[in-house]
Amino acid sequence: MKLNQLSDNPGARQKRQRVGRGIGSGTGKTSGRGQKGQKSRSGVAIKGFEGGQMPLYRRLPKRGFNNLFRKAYVAVNLGGLQKAIDDGRLDASRPVNKETLRSLGMIKRLGDGVKLLAKGEIKSKLTIEVDGASKAARAAIEKAGGKPPQTAVAETRFNLQLDEFVQVQSQLPHGPVYLVNYPHVEHVVDQMRTLEKLGREIGHYPGLLLKIGFNGMDIFVQ
Numbered sequence: 318m319k320l321n322q323l324s325d326n327p328g329a330r331q332k333r334q335r336v337g338r339g340i341g342s343g344t345g346k347t348s349g350r351g352q353k354g355q356k357s358r359s360g361v362a363i364k365g366f367e368g369g370q371m372p373l374y375r376r377l378p379k380r381g382f383n384n385l386f387r388k389a390y391v392a393v394n395l396g397g398l399q400k401a402i403d404d405g406r407l408d409a410s411r412p413v414n415k416e417t418l419r420s421l422g423m424i425k426r427l428g429d430g431v432k433l434l435a436k437g438e439i440k441s442k443l444t445i446e447v448d449g450a451s452k453a454a455r456a457a458i459e460k461a462g463g464k465p466p467q468t469a470v471a472e473t474r475f476n477l478q479l480d481e482f483v484q485v486q487s488q489l490p491h492g493p494v495y496l497v498n499y500p501h502v503e504h505v506v507d508q509m510r511t512l513e514k515l516g517r518e519i520g521h522y523p524g525l526l527l528k529i530g531f532n533g534m535d536i537f538v539q
Contacts, residue, residue, distance in 0.1 A: 388429040390449060395457055396437015397423055398445075409441040415448075433458075433466050 336348035343349075350357040365372050401407035401421055411417075415431050418424045424431060430448030435457055442462040450458075450466040458466065 390430050390432035391424045391426065391428045392432055392434050393418055393423055393447070394434050394436040395439040395454055398443065399437060399439050399441065402441050409443055412444045412446055414446040439463075 334344060335342070336344040337346070339345040347357065355361055355363065365374060367373070398407065398413070401423070402409050406421055407413065407417070415424070415427055418431060419427070433445065433447050433450040433454045435451055435453035439457050439461050443458060444464045445458065445466050447466045455466060458464070
């Protein structure tokens with residue numbers, strides 16, 4: 318094989334059709350458009366026009382809507398995770414998060430988050446932190462002895478929120494003092510509500526919150 322013998326596959330390249338180049342070509346004079354009339358001119362678009370009657374695209378009813386807040390998740394399958402573990406590229410003893418998946422090349426871009434799907438089989442015990450998971454994928458992770466993805470995410474968020482809450486709480490005076498317009502009160506209340514919600518998700522309630530009571534706009538530390 319030499320360079321001058323290289324050629325493309327038969328039919329891969331076709332010459333463009335030249336119109337208006339003589340009657341012998343079959344597309345001369347009127348260039349295959351017929352004679353006269355609107356269709357022989359350029360710059361007109363009459364597709365969909367039905368002579369004045371209501372066109373089909375307006376006769377049919379509208380269905381559904383476009384959700385402006387839809388999320389575009391990147392899918393990761395259980396089979397891909399198991400293959401990465403079998404190949405020695407993924408350590409099953411360490412938590413798997415989005416950055417881990419990105420470094421392995423399993424996802425190229427994060428989009429609005431990563432969703433775990435149940436295609437394939439998982440045998441290893443995994444703790445995976447993703448933004449969503451199908452019911453079948455969650456069940457397969459639990460069956461293999463791992464933590465459900467949503468629980469792992471909730472625990473991470475809970476711990477981060479708890480750390481922030483402790484920092485804010487340290488700025489409040491201690492003792493049976495009622496606080497009405499004390500700085501950070503509203504922030505503490507928001508933190509408490511968020512912690513309570515996250516605590517329910519992961520199935521436990523931190524003892525730290527029992528030390529703080531909230532009643533209306535008054536917050537007191539016991």
